[in-house]
Amino acid sequence: xxxxFIVQHIPQYVDAAFLTLRLATIGIFLSLLLGLFCSLLIYFxxxxxxxxxxxxxxxxxxxxxxxxxFFLYFGLPKIGVFISxxxxxxxxxxxxxxxxMAEAFRSGLNAVETSQIESGLSIGLTRLQLIRYVILPQAxxxxxxxxxxxxxxxxxxxxxxxxxALADLMYVAxxxxxxxxxxxxxxxxxxxxxxxxxxxxxxxxxxxxRQVRYAGFGN
Amino acid sequence: MQDLGIRVxxxxxxxxxxxxxxxxxxxxxxxxxxxxxxxxxxxGALMTLKNPLVKFLTRFYLExxxxxxxxxxxxxxxxxxxxxxxxxxxxxxxxVIVFVLWGTAEMGDLxxxxxxSIPQHQYDSGAAIGLTKPQIFRYIIVPQTLxxxxxxxxxxxxxxxxxxxxxxLIGVVEMMKTGQQIIEANRYTxxxxxxxxxxxxxxxxxxxxxxxxxxxxxxxxRWKN
Numbered sequence: 237x238x239x240x241f242i243v244q245h246i247p248q249y250v251d252a253a254f255l256t257l258r259l260a261t262i263g264i265f266l267s268l269l270l271g272l273f274c275s276l277l278i279y280f281x282x283x284x285x286x287x288x289x290x291x292x293x294x295x296x297x298x299x300x301x302x303x304x305x306f307f308l309y310f311g312l313p314k315i316g317v318f319i320s321x322x323x324x325x326x327x328x329x330x331x332x333x334x335x336x337m338a339e340a341f342r343s344g345l346n347a348v349e350t351s352q353i354e355s356g357l358s359i360g361l362t363r364l365q366l367i368r369y370v371i372l373p374q375a376x377x378x379x380x381x382x383x384x385x386x387x388x389x390x391x392x393x394x395x396x397x398x399x400x401a402l403a404d405l406m407y408v409a410x411x412x413x414x415x416x417x418x419x420x421x422x423x424x425x426x427x428x429x430x431x432x433x434x435x436x437x438x439x440x441x442x443x444x445x446r447q448v449r450y451a452g453f454g455n
Numbered sequence: 456m457q458d459l460g461i462r463v464x465x466x467x468x469x470x471x472x473x474x475x476x477x478x479x480x481x482x483x484x485x486x487x488x489x490x491x492x493x494x495x496x497x498x499g500a501l502m503t504l505k506n507p508l509v510k511f512l513t514r515f516y517l518e519x520x521x522x523x524x525x526x527x528x529x530x531x532x533x534x535x536x537x538x539x540x541x542x543x544x545x546x547x548x549x550x551v552i553v554f555v556l557w558g559t560a561e562m563g564d565l566x567x568x569x570x571x572s573i574p575q576h577q578y579d580s581g582a583a584i585g586l587t588k589p590q591i592f593r594y595i596i597v598p599q600t601l602x603x604x605x606x607x608x609x610x611x612x613x614x615x616x617x618x619x620x621x622x623x624l625i626g627v628v629e630m631m632k633t634g635q636q637i638i639e640a641n642r643y644t645x646x647x648x649x650x651x652x653x654x655x656x657x658x659x660x661x662x663x664x665x666x667x668x669x670x671x672x673x674x675x676x677r678w679k680n
Contacts (some may be wrong), residue, residue, distance in 0.1 A: 294661075294665060294668075295661060297613075297664075297668065298613065298617075298660065298661045298664035298665045298668055299617065299657055299660045299661050299664070300617040300618065300619075300620035300621075300660060301620075302620040302621060302623070302624075302631070303620055303631070303653065303656055303657050303660055304657070306631065306653045306656075307650075307653040307654060307657050310638075310649045310653060311649050311650040311651075311652075311653040311654060312650065313649075314646060314647040314648075314649050314650040315647065315650060388522075392522075392523075392524040392525075393524070394524075395524035395525075395526040395527060396526060396621065396624075398624075399624060406526060406527070406530070409530065410530075413534060419534050419535065419537075419538040420535065420538055420539060423530060423531050423534060423535045426527055426530065426531075427523065427527060427531065430522070430523055430524060430527055431522065431523075434522045435522060438518070438521075438522055
C-alpha cells in the first residue's frame with residue numbers, strides 16, 4: 237500500500253466526488269419534479285396524460301440506466317440529436333429517477349384517506365387548495381421513507397456515468413489503475429470515497445424516517 | 456439513413472448474436488437469483504437471532520453491501536481480488552460472486568422483515584391449539600411469510616436483471632458488448648446502426664423485466680390479506 241500515492245491523488249477524487257454530487261443533485265431535483273408531476277396526473281386520472289405517464293414509468297423502471305445512457309449518448313446523435321455527456325447523464329438520471337419518485341409519491345397519495353378529501357371538498361376548498369393544504373402535506377409525510385431510499389439509489393446509480401465519458405469516481409479509479417497499476421490504492425480510495433458520500437446520507441435518511449414515523453400524520 | 460441502420464439488425468446472424476448475449480444475461484441472473492434465495496433465507500433467519508455479535512455482523516454486512524454501488528463491488532472483486540490474492544477470475548465469475556453477495560444481503564433483509572412482520576399472536580395461537588413447533592412453522596409461519604416475500608423477491612429479481620447491464624464494464628461479452636461489436640463492424644456501411652442496436656437492447660431488457668414486475672404486482676394485489 238503506497239500512502240504517498242494515495243495522498244497525492246486525493247484531490248482528483250475530491251473533484252470527481254463533487255462532479256458526482258453535482259450531477260446527482262440536479263438529477264434528483266429534476267426527477268422529484270417529474271415524479272410529482274406524473275404521480276399527480278395518475279392520481280387525478282387526467283385522460284391521455286395518465287396513460288403516457290404509466291407507459292413512461294413502466295419503460296423506465298424496467299430498463300437499466302446504462303442502456304438508457306448508451307441510447308442517449310451513442311444512439312441519438314445518429315439522428316442528429318447531439319447531447320453533451322453531462323446533459324446526457326442528467327437526462328438519463330432524471331428519466332430513471334422520475335419513475336421511482338413517481339412510485340414513491342403515488343404510495344403516499346394513495347395513503348391519504350378518502351374522508352380527508354371529502355372533508356376538504358365539503359368545507360368548500362377548490363381543487364388546488366385541496367392539493368396544497370390537505371393532500372400534499374399528508375402524502376409527503378408518507379412518501380419520505382421511499383423518497384430517501386430513492387436518493388441513495390440514484391446517487392449509487394451515478395457510478396455508471398463513467399461509461400459516457402464523465403470523469404466521476406469510477407473513471408478516476410479506472411484511470412489510476414490504467415496509468416500506474418496501483419490497483420489496491422485506487423480501489424481502496426474508491427470504496428472510501430463512496431462511503432464518505434453515502435454513509436452520512438444513509439444515516440440521515442434513517443434518522444428522518446424515524447422522525448416521520450413519530451409524526452404519524454392523521455393517525 | 457434510418458432504413459440503413461435497421462438493416463444491420465437483420466443482416467447475417469446479428470440478431471442471433473444479440474440473443475446469445477441476452478441468454479448470458481438470463482443465465483447470470485438465474486444463477487444469482489437462485490443462490491441469493493437460498494443464502495438469503497439463511498441470512499434472514501440469522502438476522503432474526505438475538506445474539507448481539509450475529510446481529511452486528513449481519514447488519515454490518517448488509518449496510519456495507521447496500522451502500523456500495525454494484526459497479527464498485529464489481530471492480531473490487533474483478534480487479535482487487537486478482538491483485539491482492541493473485542486469484543485470476545473471469546469477468547463472469549466475478550459478476551456471479553458480486554451478484555450473490557449483493558443478492559444475499561438484500562434477500563436476507565427481505566426475509567428478515569417478512570419474518571418479523573408475522574405478529575406474535577400467530578405463534579401463540581398455534582401453540583394454543585396444540586401444534587408442535589415444526590407444525591407452527593410449516594402451516595402458519597411459512598405460508599404467510601412466503602406471501603409477503605415472493606412479490607418482493609420478484610422485484611429484487613428485476614433489479615438484478617437490470618444490474619447485469621453493468622458487467623459489460625468489466626469486460627464480459629454480453630448483450631451490450633455484442634451490440635458494440637455489431638456497431639463497430641458496420642461503422643462505415645451503416646452509421647446509424649447505434650440507434651437501432653441500443654434501441655433493441657433497451658427493448659430486450661424491457662421484455663425481460665416487464666413480465667416479472669407485472670407478475671409481482673399481480674401477486675401483491677392478490678395476496679393483500
